[in-house]
Amino acid sequence: MTGDDAIEPAAAEAPWRLQLRAALGDLPAVRRRSLRSLAPAAGAGAGLQPAPPEGAADHRTGEPGPPPPFPLLDLASNDYLGLSRDPAVLAAAAAELAVSGLGAGASRLVSGTRPVHLELEQALATWLGRERVLLFPSGFQANLAAVCALADRHSLVLADRLIHHSLLAGVRASGARLKRFAHNDPADLERLLLSERRARPEGRLLVLCESLYSMEGSTPPLAALAALCGRQRVPLLVDEAHALGVLGPGGRGLAHGLAEVAIVSGTLGKAFGSGGAFLAGDGLVGDWLLQSSGAFRYTTALAPPLAAGALASLERIQADPGAAAALLKRSDRWRDALAAAGWPRPPGEGPILSVRLGDDATALAAQDRLEAAGLLALAIRPPTVPEGTSRLRLVLRAGLPSGTLEKLLEALGPGPRLSRPLAEPGL
Numbered sequence: 001m002t003g004d005d006a007i008e009p010a011a012a013e014a015p016w017r018l019q020l021r022a023a024l025g026d027l028p029a030v031r032r033r034s035l036r037s038l039a040p041a042a043g044a045g046a047g048l049q050p051a052p053p054e055g056a057a058d059h060r061t062g063e064p065g066p067p068p069p070f071p072l073l074d075l076a077s078n079d080y081l082g083l084s085r086d087p088a089v090l091a092a093a094a095a096e097l098a099v100s101g102l103g104a105g106a107s108r109l110v111s112g113t114r115p116v117h118l119e120l121e122q123a124l125a126t127w128l129g130r131e132r133v134l135l136f137p138s139g140f141q142a143n144l145a146a147v148c149a150l151a152d153r154h155s156l157v158l159a160d161r162l163i164h165h166s167l168l169a170g171v172r173a174s175g176a177r178l179k180r181f182a183h184n185d186p187a188d189l190e191r192l193l194l195s196e197r198r199a200r201p202e203g204r205l206l207v208l209c210e211s212l213y214s215m216e217g218s219t220p221p222l223a224a225l226a227a228l229c230g231r232q233r234v235p236l237l238v239d240e241a242h243a244l245g246v247l248g249p250g251g252r253g254l255a256h257g258l259a260e261v262a263i264v265s266g267t268l269g270k271a272f273g274s275g276g277a278f279l280a281g282d283g284l285v286g287d288w289l290l291q292s293s294g295a296f297r298y299t300t301a302l303a304p305p306l307a308a309g310a311l312a313s314l315e316r317i318q319a320d321p322g323a324a325a326a327l328l329k330r331s332d333r334w335r336d337a338l339a340a341a342g343w344p345r346p347p348g349e350g351p352i353l354s355v356r357l358g359d360d361a362t363a364l365a366a367q368d369r370l371e372a373a374g375l376l377a378l379a380i381r382p383p384t385v386p387e388g389t390s391r392l393r394l395v396l397r398a399g400l401p402s403g404t405l406e407k408l409l410e411a412l413g414p415g416p417r418l419s420r421p422l423a424e425p426g427l
């Protein structure tokens with residue numbers, strides 16, 4: 001046998017791998033995502049030090065891009081009240097870590113329930129005025145559980161057109177049919193509800209919406225949606241992931257006091273500065289979730305230190321309602337200032353400011369301009385948002401240094417309303 005005979009021909013790549021490679025190859029450069037490491041910058045408060053992983057591609061050229069040399073001020077994360085670094089919250093998490101260890105080691109119904117889980121569930125239920133709260137390891141999972149609890153393959157789910165991906169995943173997992181109503185439009189929901197009632201008087205229905213849309217910054221007329229669902233005797237599930245801690249009385253969200261809302265979904269990973277999530281409802285719905293939900297039952301319980309941190313955050317939110325009020329006031333000032341500078345006024349009233357720019361390249365260019373000025377705010381592109389609506393998502397937080405707005409306006413420059421010629425020829 002010669003040396004040449006020993007060389008095996010290279011094994012052909014398996015067809016499933018070729019399919020993945022082809023699908024990845026079809027992604028245009030402006031649609032490719034890459035992970036980016038952002039280390040907290042020492043002594044810089046809200047600063048994040050970017051360090052792209054080796055081989056990370058620049059979204060414009062596909063070539064590796066150098067990191068900016070300075071820390072970036074964070075206008076991208078959802079830690080709205082800055083509680084992820086609050087000393088009392090960190091101390092509570094550390095104390096629980098010492099007592100319970102890091103992980104619960106089992107699911108809630110096996111041996112994973114710690115006193116802090118029950119304490120947090122009770123405290124959230126009292127705060128929100130709901131009979132029962134159940135914790136989940138993430139909001140994504142909680143939404144999956146909530147939809148599957150209230151819908152099955154015989155159901156029709158009516159969802160706001162801009163609903164979060166986790167709720168859509170829940171609809172798919174439930175096997176229900178899906179129809180969308182126009183964003184924040186009770187009249188369109190009513191039209192769909194009435195036509196479905198006429199077609200299938202006994203059909204099972206479920207309505208889904210959010211109280212603060214994370215990519216729009218907008219809020220629905222929730223009382224009108226709830227009243228409509230109440231009249232039609234249809235359950236309404238409201239995802240309050242971005243509103244809790246910030247909107248509604250004392251940060252209790254916009255569903256607070258609306259008895260027609262069957263389930264409130266909340267995450268502890270945003271304004272609470274921790275991780276995990278919960279569903280809140282009445283005793284019947286809570287018991288149904290406990291008895292039937294696979295997403296609750298077959299998963300390791302929320303890490304006890306995260307539950308303890310969230311409990312301490314809840315105490316901070318209750319003790320200082322002024323923090324959310326100040327944040328909303330500041331958000332409004334930013335909206336006015338952006339509009340005055342010629343940018344489309346971001347909709348809504350919360351701390352998420354969505355500046356519509358249109359195409360991907362314009363949104364990425366705005367992100368780059370901000371980054372060069374030391375500000376981290378993300379260009380949000382399809383498929384996260386509908387085609388042609390790429391935007392810059394600015395997130396305000398308590399504790400942003402003064403002068404941040406001025407820095408932002410300078411980096412953005414004048415908006416299209418001011419930079420377009422005032423009198424175009426022929427008009």
Ligand SMILES: Cc1ncc(COP(=O)(O)O)c(C=O)c1O
Nearest residue numbers: 138139140164214241267269277
């Ligand atoms: C509206 C909405 N619902 C649910 C979630 C999921 O929450 P979590 O991050 O706790 O999984 C998110 C987070 O991105 C969200 O924006």
